[in-house]
Amino acid sequence: MSLALLVDFGSTFTKIIAIDLASEEILAYGQSGTTVDTDIMVGLRKALDLIPPYLKGASYECKLASSSAAGGLGMITIGLIPELSAEAARRAALGAGAKVIKVYSFRLSAKELRELEGLTPDILLLAGGTDGGNREVIVDNARLLSQSRVHCPILIAGNKAAADQVHSILSSAGKSTLITDNVMPEVNVLNVEPSREMIRKIFIERIIEAKGLKRAEEFVEGILMPTPTAVLKGAQLLSGGTASEKGLGDLVVIDVGGATTDVHSIGEGRLVQAGVVRKGLPEPPAKRTVEGDLGIRYNARTILKLCRPERILKNAQVPHPDLGEKVKALSHRVDLLPQSVEELDLDFALAVCAAQAAMERHAGTIETVWGPQGQYFLQYGKDLTRIEHLIGTGGIFIHHPQAGTILAKTLFSSEEPFSLRPRNPAIYTDARYCLFAVGLLAERFPDTACRIAKKHLKKWN
Helix, strand or coil: CCEEEEEECCCEEEEEEEEECCEEEEEEEEEEEECCCCCCCHHHHHHHHCCHHHHCCCCCEEEEEECCCCCCCCEEEEEEECCCCCHHHHHHHHCCCCEEEEEEECCCCCHHHHHHEEEEHCCEEECCCCCCCCHHHHHHHHHHHHCCCCCCCCEEEEHHHHHHHHHHHHHCCCCCCCEEECCEEEEEEEECCHHHHHHHHHHHHHHHHHHCCCHHHHHCCCEEEEEHHHHHHHHHHHECCCCCECCCCCCEEEEECHHHCEEECCCCCCCCCCEEEECCCCCEEEEEECCCCCCCCCHHHHHHHHHHHHHHHCCCCCCCHHHHHHHHHHHHHHCCCCHHHHHHHHHHHHHHHHHHHHHHHEEEEEEEEEEECCCEEEEECCCCCCEEEEEECCHHHCCCHHHHHHCCCCCCCCCCCCCCCCCCCCCEEECCCHHHHHHHHHHCCHHHHHHHHHHHHEEEE
């Protein structure tokens, strides 16, 4: 057998999947609580104990891993204009698998600088100015950062005419800096891929060691990327296919986790309604948003606060008179798996609220405006109304008997007629929780990875 072992050190659980590359079969799956705060290998060994003995000591062609442990990759972005370079920097960070902690624009104030120092990001992305445009703001911000207590790597991705000066200012102050291409070289032109690749490089070289994940590299070849990047790569492969393996076409993936809820959309999202004008930056074909306040364990209390008890109970099917106490318990016992009908139902209700809110934020909207020539419409964000496939990934979509209903409740509703959410997609779940593994395999075995992903989609409608 030609075997591959794929590992994800998640924020809540460490998951392993053993795959036979020749037969393209998933041979085993195991998971245990992530133990990044003590020794990352403890959780990994417990997960390995759950797979058949013959696989534990087998010879593997590759052992690859992703990680969102210890809170994942936290980033702060700084740009010039909120709707332009600051937004471009934010998109670069999200597409690289980061959790964006804060976005700043214009020249940093003293108050903002103090706030930034207290946020302790893993990486700071410094942008601002098109190539040949404004250079004063990014230089001023570099001077402020050079005198700050910021110790994380700083990635410079702004006006190329100012990049060398910015690098000199920061490196002279002992800051760790790298230069990459401008995230917005021209107005309304995005160039985020170089930044995304550099963020991934920083993650591999520095963040893994800083978060205590280096010990895992004794067992795996390396932690290749943040977990959200692996899921996004899996979604892209499933959508586009390969030269010899047909993809599904445009799709949306909703990943409901213990700490965050991520949405990945693959497709152009072009204007499809007559008389609509697009506003804002162009939408990338592969878009990711991460909702750091929507997780059904760590952030269960935040869901309760945002969605209110009435909305949660509306989606529940059994009474929860002690809702507040139950939600509080979930946020403290993050590795708790539902054991009763009531616990399973509460997970369902929380997941529905998280998925709905995440989809609402990810999808574009239409706004009605009146001008000299009468009424017209503005589109903000990505039009997902014609997306053909909606896929759920994450533990809730494996274990819950109504997983498809969670996804169905995220679709377009006449109650919100200006939301550009999917209208009538085919609904699937990632039945073996293998999309992260598909993303890890995609670079080495793309055809095999694509077929495995398609094989393990469970259709719900």
